[in-house]
Amino acid sequence: PNPPDPSPPPLTTTTPFVYDCNEGLTDWQTSWDQSKKDWCCNNKGVGCPTQTVTTTRTATTTTTSGFGTYDCDVGFDDWENEWGPVQKAWCCEHTGKGCRDKDPASCSELQCPADHVKKADADKLFCATATCTDVDTATCCDRAETLPVTASCSTLTCPDSYFAKEGNAHLFCEGDPCDVATDTLTCCDKALKCDLNCYGEAASAVDLPAHTDGSKMTAEKCRESCISTDDCEAVVYGKDSGQCFGKKDVFTSKCQPGGAYFTEILRARPWGKCVLMGDPHIIPFDRPYGPQVSDYIPGEVWLIKSAELLVQGRFDVTERFPKEASTVGIAVGGKLVGEHTLTVEYVGSDKGQGAQDFAIYWDGEQIFGKTEAGKGKWSFKSIDNDMEASFGPMDPDEWHRDARHTIGGTEGDLPSFLFKFKEEGLTIYCLLGPDNLNAVIHAKKAPGSQDGWCGNFNCDQDDDSVEALKGRGLDSLDPKQSIFLTDGSGRPAPSPLAEAPEDPLDSCDKEVQADAEAKCQGLPDAERKGCIFDACAAGDASAAADDAAIGGLAQEVEDEEIEKK
Helix, strand or coil, X not given: CCCCCCCCCCCCCCCCCCCCXXXXXXXXXXXXXXXXXXXXXXXXXXXXXXXXXXXXXCXXXXXXXXXXXXXXXXXXXXXXXXXXXXHHHHHHHHHCXXXXXXXXXXXXXXXXXXXXXXXXXXXXXXXXXXXCCHHHHHHHEEEHHHCCCCCXXXXXXXXXXXXXXXXXXXXXXXXXXXXXXXXXXXXXXXCEEECEECCHHHCEEECECCECCCCCCCHHHHHHHHHCCCCCCEEEEECCCCCEEEEECCEHHHCEECCCEEEEECCCCCEEEEEEECCCEEECCCCCCCCCEECCCCEEEEEEEECXXXXXXXXXXXXXXXXXXXXXXXXXXXXXXXXXXXXXXXXXXXXXXXXXXXXXXXXXXXXXXXHHHHCCCEEEECCCCCEEEEEEEECHHHCCCCCCCCCCCCCCCEEEEEEEECCCCCEEEEEECCCCEEEEEEEECCCCCEECCCCCCCCCHHHHCHHHHHHXXXXXXXXXXXXXXXXXXXXXXXXXXXCCCCCCCXXXXXXXXXXXXXXXXXXXXXXXXXXXHHHHHHCCCHHHHHHHHHHHHHHHHHHHXXXXX
């Protein structure tokens, strides 16, 4: 039989005195008395003798502090301050308490219950673990009774043409009860009425009660039928026919022009695409079929500016387009991407060499450069697994019909970047040119409102013109707000041109323009001007030939899809 377990060594009682553990540290073994050794070891982690303790029960040898074991329940409520480093290590090893494998999350990440409000200094307070949970309410939140009495937005019925904001149970009205007149904008988002027909792959079908055959009803009844159905987020309604179809998971970039129908998104955030191509022409979220907006002045601009998602573009002159700017970089930040930052930018010389002259920075650290480009293929996954990046040959047509614009011919895989943010579903595709890039941003409408050169995603095409954007102060970006400053390249923002660029169509060589007009004539009106523009900006009608070929293929595909449906 095994001998009885040895009795544990007695608990050490620490002295209430405070010692200077730097004094005499070079010969602490002889110059310190035992009391100072114990105190400095326990509180400062220095002066710790060790001894080998062999236990016959486990037949193993362990090394512990020379002054015994610890009661890890004593002082555990404030262990970070109460315990010294030796006790933290001992308790973590033997009881699992006092471990710091991961830093605790900030209280700013916790959503307080409806009857609580976030403490004023929540960003300086921390939850018990790396993930905030309900047990952290007392640490992070105060009861709402200590503040003026207000009601949760969850008690407000949003008026017609509005729907409840995501997470509105954690938003509060001005008073109690909520008042539609004063609290609608706080608690509700406006429904989106889009001149689009979102059928087929553009949205998933939802059966509406007693209305599965698309029979005639009023637009108001159509909305009510959707709102009363849990899964329904939107309706497609026939303006003349009165047909009503329930929808969810709407992708506006896949919808067809409205014609005899319109789509109304009553709740949830739709998906869309913003495309940057050429020098650069931008297809905003609200203009999937044009007209495009163009900005050919070097500098940095907001593409998406919202409370929770930030995307910026960097434009500069290139060898092919020396008089007008092209897209040379894109940057991402904000709450919806975990407060991380991503920058992608051209960092090469005047004569670009493609992928090897591009750099990628994640939270200020370079993760892609010449070495990675030389491998032909590359991938990266962030520590929190929320962002995945890859480089290699990809087909631009999989991301948008115009993704090849002025860079990629008409077919085949080309060097590209792809970035996926899992939490929000945000995806950014970049086709790499010799010294510029085309980009396709696939994103949900940001919570609340958004703005930028990608448009305000409100299904109104008219308020996304160049004039309207500049009128809202979006023609430039405050350098202090530049996400590009977070990277490690030290590359400054592009400098303005000595002279404001002329519209290439006004100064175009007559022969180039005539050749371009002939090559571009088969394109839809919304794309024809951009096609001619590119030829004039490049001073070469071959740019128009590329655009016309791409546009023609895209139109053929769209026509085939419409015929199928």
